[in-house]
Amino acid sequence: MGTSRRNLSVAFIAGLALSASACTQFAANAPSVPQTTVFPVSDVGGLIQGLYELIFWMALVVFVGVEGFFVYAILRFRRRAGDNTIPAQIHGNTRLEIAWTIIPSVVLLIIAVPTIATIFRQDAVPSAGASGEPPMKILVTGRQWFWEFRYPDLRGAPLAVNEVHVPVNRTVVFELRSADVVHSFWIPRLGGKMDVIPTRVNHLWFTPLETGEFFGQCVEFCGIQHANMRVRLYVDTAAEFQNWAARQAADAASPASPQAQQGAVIFQRGACPACHTIKGTSAGGTIGPDLTHVGSRSTLAAGMLQNTYENLTHWIADPQGIKPGSKMRYPNDLPPSPGEAALMAAYLQSLK
Amino acid sequence: MATIAAPVERRGLLARPVAPRGIWAWVTTVDAKQIGILYGATAFIFFLIGGTEALLMRTQLAVPNANVVGPGTFNALFTMHGTTMIFMVVMPLSAAFFNYIVPLQIGARDVAFPRLNAFSYWVFLSGGLLMHFGFLIQQVPDVGWFAYANLTENAFSQRGVDFWVVGLQVLGVGSLAAGFNFLVTIINLRAPGLTLMRMPLFTWTTFITSILIVLAFPVITIALVELMFDRLFGANFFNTANGGDPILWQHLFWVFGHPEVYILILPAMGIVSEIVPVFSRKPLFGYPFMVYAVASIAFLSFTVWAHHMFTTGLGPIAASFFAASTMLIAVPTGIKIFNWISTVYGGSVRLNTPHLFALGFIAMFTIGGLSGVMHASPPVDTQQQDTYFVVAHFHYVLFGGSVLALFGGIYYWFPKITGRFLGEGLGQLNFWLMMIGFNLTFGPMHFLGVDGMPRRIFTYPAEMGWGLWNLVSTIGAYAIGLSVLVFIANVSKSLRAGERAGSDPWDGRTLEWSISSPPPHYNFATIPVVHGRDAFWLEKYPELEGHAAAAPDERRDRTAAHDAGEAHGHIHVPDPSYWPIATAAGILVAGTGVLFAMPLLPVGLFVVLVGVVGWSMEPVNG
Amino acid sequence: MSARVPVVEHAEHHPGATEYIRIALVLTVITAAEVAVYYVPSLRPVIMPMLMVLSATKFALVVMFYMHLKFDNRLFSGFFIFGLVCAAFMITAFITLFHLLSAPKAF
Amino acid sequence: MEHVAALPAQAHVGETSTGLNSRKVLMWAFLGSDCMLFGSLIGTYLVYRGNYPSGPKPSDVFDIPYTSVSAFALLMSSLAMVLALAAIQRGDIRRLKIWLLCVAGLGLVFIGGQVYEFTTFGSEGLNLTTATFGSSFFTLTGFHGTHVTFGIVWLLMLWMLAARGQMTQARSLDVEIAGLYWHFVDIVWIIIFTVVYLIPAI
Incomplete structure (x- = not known):
């Protein structure tokens, strides 16, 4: 075997190793990739990450070893032009077979033991988080195509849609239910996902360890707008969270500006209350998302649009154009006029 | 079905067609080789359709917020892409090789039930058509190839689901018929001396795959029946309003679905196990262990299904069980990879196109296997399930695995089937373009998955940071498309003016290389007698294996033997028959009836009945 | 042979x-x-x-x-028992998963 | 190097690698496969057996003595089936015809019983759409009934061939294979009778 060929295979193996570690580096762009799975900010996320890293590095070693040896074998035993000899007809080697049955078994055992330990740890909700308080329960309902959150333990049982707030360092337990089809609830940086299945209640818990805004979305195919069923989780300080929860528990603000007042009238007069609730008014529909504090949300249509006056006007005027298949429909598919939409947007924007 | 066979002297409802020509020859054929070609050609057309669907999806996802296709279309695209590639491309392409190669490898003249074999093909075609009838009325299946309940209930879906249910049901009938046929063929039609532990590995994987088909498809059949009853008759299997549990669908689907994965990959492993020894000029390393590995993978595949459901809340005990059984599968899989590499090691390695594809398979399948071990761990899987990481994983297994191997198989056996080589230059171009395109397409999907991009989304906002890798992936997909065009050019050029291949162009080891290319209608003039593994190699080089060298006149020129056999005219092959296609047509009509006009259902069933009766009354002549 | x-x-x-x-x-x-x-x-x-x-x-x-x-060939027993064992495993698993380990129902 | 004489391709003529008839191998493979079919149906039934929030309970509608009789009829048809096989193996075509008719007749008794049972259940408010219990019960027993019906048609075709003098001792395998199918259908009912009818829904 010539030196050049040896250099080639060494270079190839080095290349494999380099590209593999490059993978981890590319994935390592936490700030620019809001749904990264490898920069956890919760206890559960950390558990998973530890296990993932163990398996990843073992897999990488196996990968480099196997592929490297494979490429080496191909290059080393390449047939030269004109060479027509028949190599020794070796049929096998039982000792080798036993070796490569046992060694992978041992490797898998090294993976399996912490895996099973982690399964049980991930399953058991701790009695208290880092803050020492008992876990906070949040009821989650997945719907085509938005998320509803209720806080039964808090005063006034506040409710939130698509944007859920939790206090830092306190364990939260999400009780997951579906109102229609199977969804899956996932905020990658906080930990693994859990399916949301009609007729069943599933649980997902974690203790957030950093404040901030974290992205997530539905990850089980749930129909035409599955892609636009996003969720944001805000980890607040304890005080911020208390304020937020108190605001969410309150009734809707009364419209102040003339436009908002007109918008409120149009809203109540139209078909809107059949589907939407605005606490403190007569609107009590439960098909669509609760709009009591819609003005305080940062996005519209489950994360599709920034919550601006213009976007909201557009959304009210043409929901099917923005989100085809959405359940937001008007009787006989007759949307409000642009003027009416703008007034209603003004009203809804005022519902902070 | 054919058990009530009439005595030979009686005539059936219709006289058997006698050696027709042209289109009728194909319509009435019961020759496994012709059926193999039908399977291959049909599957390739579906491959182009499924590939086009993939390219459309990749185009839509190339940049954030793209608007090439709408959400409804996108959902239909990924549903049909998955369903097509699994049931109408990889399975029938494997079946093409089962049909063409297995009888040759075991020294048989045909399969055990030639008419049932033709029936399998026509039913497969009917199922494929039924599945695509939705395009006629713009009601394309759009609930994913897994069709998770309860999204498939009438309350949440449209008529597209019906096409999926009926089409898949019919495809399943074809697969089952083929599965039974090859099971019996391999048990009963082996040449004298061809004991089980002497069978070529492709024959072995066909055998094991047939067992998997026979045991796994009944489960999806029942799941589909339940779904169909829900949709047509108001049953409640998956209707949550009346106590139906969507999780039951997932269990039934994956009890079938996981063995199905091995139905897709085992034939590919068999092909690779044929190619690597030939082009390394060494016997397959550790043959018995390879056989045990295939068998244990098949057995274990029935115990791991719930690893597709780690995020459904199985509970820690069940999750631990299925994690452990899943990891166990990595052991026999590893054995296979190590044995392939050891076959190369110490060999005399020719890097012709078939071998490149086979070696590419080994390299890529290893990656798919390793990522598979990652989500075998349930906690890790909760971060990877339903993300592009999983998409990357199974494409490394099913494209880097199955498809590369099947292309390798085409390059390898094309000279046998047509008597002509595929062009080596275009072949190499085909391979490298496909290899690079494949890695560009699916490699970055690992990063996308780690970056938290879910599967089955038709769009994503720019702020998610997924734009770059999606663009790379789309470019790669077009490179794969280009490589397929190169392949088409190669085939059409070779069919017209390819270099002639002799009966044994690669210095092959198994019996198919002992007869002319293309093989005669009756395969073997005289049924060979097998003295060991790699029967033909042994016959050519007895001294290498310590056998006494055969006397020169005993090194038979089988082509000459064929001419002799033909001259004698005493070789019996089964006559063609109208009944397989007639019976399958009845199924097509019945299926069409369920989908469009119920009155057609009894008509179709009546045609099936007439078909079965005609079939069983048909003289069984040799 | x-x-x-x-x-x-x-x-x-x-x-x-x-x-x-x-x-x-x-x-x-x-x-x-x-x-x-x-x-x-x-x-x-x-x-x-x-x-x-x-x-x-x-x-x-x-x-x-x-x-x-x-009294018949063991091959037949093999086929039948393999199918039977797979079916029995599946049924046992279903009972275990749905009735013994099941998550609480949401009715 | 020896070569055996040219063999016809059909398996059921001449010789095979195992000495076993290909159609018989096919039937046993089919029965293994059918285990999974009924396994899936029984699995589904067991998942849903307790679920009848509205409609009647199994114990409200099941008539155990009645079903016991039809289960017994099916069980005895298996005896008739082996006797039919024994008859053709002896070359006794007259007894073959009698026993075949007997099997088909007992099968018809069973099917008649099932039709009556389904009708009664329907009138008592249990049908395919009654919660998941109804769906899984009727699908499971209906699939079994379809199997029985297919078996009856098959046996009657054999009887017709026998009546036309086309069944001879040499064709006993045709009866044996039909018999394997028939016995399988019988043992499936042995399971269903116990699992569905006798073990009370808790």
């Missing part, structure tokens, strides 16, 4: 009519016992295992004697 073997239809021992009828009598008795067990309230706590043993016995008798599996 195993050459191809002519198909021999009845090389093995088959039980005769008397034996068939004797087995039918046993089957009848077991069926009667099954139904009887159903009506005895004091057996309720053990009715499940009892019935399962009784029907498994009937099952085995028919398979072994009427279907000749006891």
